[in-house]
Amino acid sequence: MNSFYLNNYIRSCQLKDYGKGGAPLDTILDCSLGVNPAPLPSQVMLALQNIDQHAIKQYPHDETVLEKIALYYRNKGISWLSAGHMFLGDGSLDILRSLNFLCLTYGKRVLGQGPQFTAYLDHVNCLGAHFEYYPMSKGNNYKFEAENYLNRMTSNHDLFIVENPNNPTGQVAALADIDSIAARAASYNKILIVDEAYGDYMPIENSAINLIPTYPNVVVTRTFSKAFGMAGIRMGYIITSSGQTSDTLIQFRKVENQFNCNGIARILGMAFLESDAKIPDRDQIAANEPPRGKPRGIWNVGQFLDRRLVREEIYNTVWFNTKFL
Numbered sequence: 001m002n003s004f005y006l007n008n009y010i011r012s013c014q015l016k017d018y019g020k021g022g023a024p025l026d027t028i029l030d031c032s033l034g035v036n037p038a039p040l041p042s043q044v045m046l047a048l049q050n051i052d053q054h055a056i057k058q059y060p061h062d063e064t065v066l067e068k069i070a071l072y073y074r075n076k077g078i079s080w081l082s083a084g085h086m087f088l089g090d091g092s093l094d095i096l097r098s099l100n101f102l103c104l105t106y107g108k109r110v111l112g113q114g115p116q117f118t119a120y121l122d123h124v125n126c127l128g129a130h131f132e133y134y135p136m137s138k139g140n141n142y143k144f145e146a147e148n149y150l151n152r153m154t155s156n157h158d159l160f161i162v163e164n165p166n167n168p169t170g171q172v173a174a175l176a177d178i179d180s181i182a183a184r185a186a187s188y189n190k191i192l193i194v195d196e197a198y199g200d201y202m203p204i205e206n207s208a209i210n211l212i213p214t215y216p217n218v219v220v221t222r223t224f225s226k227a228f229g230m231a232g233i234r235m236g237y238i239i240t241s242s243g244q245t246s247d248t249l250i251q252f253r254k255v256e257n258q259f260n261c262n263g264i265a266r267i268l269g270m271a272f273l274e275s276d277a278k279i280p281d282r283d284q285i286a287a288n289e290p291p292r293g294k295p296r297g298i299w300n301v302g303q304f305l306d307r308r309l310v311r312e313e314i315y316n317t318v319w320f321n322t323k324f325l
């Protein structure tokens with residue numbers, strides 16, 4: 001096989017299996033992807049049947065879906081939010097990767113948490129940057145302890161990231177904790193990404209979106225993949241400050257693909273937001289199968305985690321076998 005010159009960080013990076021092959025047969029709880037298994041609202045399927053060929057023939061420029069997303073949050077009480085605070089991506093992973101391009105180059109340092117969504121770590125490694133983390137402890141049921149995270153933050157870090165809720169533990173960090181981390185990151189003049197891929201499963205009051213007016217360095221990533229159950233359309237988005245307060249979004253647009261998030265996805269996403277879909281609350285969702293004798297939920301998966309399962313290389317793909325329970 002020919003082995004031409006390629007970025008060496010990419011060549012040496014070992015990709016993980018992000019649940020592609022599905023969970024093994026004896027799996028009783030699949031925490032790898034966390035997609036809401038409820039059927040899609042009929043309005044989405046109807047919109048699919050009525051797709052106009054314009055959506056396929058033209059490059060996707062229509063940003064009405066951003067207006068609808070902003071409205072979704074304004075209806076939840078986030079009154080200042082407008083489409084101007086957002087940008088679409090091919091899923092939130094795409095947004096996270098662009099944020100990495102924006103903040104990281106060879107040798108730069110990111111502080112995250114362990115365990116954490118592994119695909120993000122892989123991208124950091126591919127850039128030749130370093131992912132450092134605060135290991136959440138089994139003794140404390142993998143609860144997020146802000147003090148431990150704060151103790152590891154230094155002005156030499158180039159980027160900070162917290163997942164809330166966390167994958168795979170399902171643990172939710174309190175907004176007050178994210179607030180203190182945002183304040184510290186701001187004092188270092190650095191960005192804090194709050195990855196809220198699972199954010200729709202927690203009350204809006206706990207979302208870091210609420211911190212953006214106070215901390216322009218806070219960047220929130222969200223997605224249609226999880227609670228909305230639309231992982232196949234690949235639609236995610238960034239929310240951050242704009243205008244006079246920070247130029248992050250202006251710079252972000254330079255690295256993000258301008259033709260991201262295809263026209264069909266935008267129409268289906270809008271149909272979802274206009275539908276009567278109810279987002280199940282955290283206790284009703286989202287593991288594919290509940291652990292034996294336990295209520296359904298990705299929540300507090302930490303209590304089932306075993307050291308043997310929480311290894312760096314399998315962060316995002318946590319499968320439980322009956323023998324662990």
Ligand SMILES: Cc1ncc(COP(=O)(O)O)c(C=O)c1O
Binds near residue numbers: 094
């Ligand atoms: C914590 C977390 N962030 C981001 C993502 C990326 O999701 P998507 O690109 O579908 O929005 C995932 C997917 O598993 C995830 O678990």
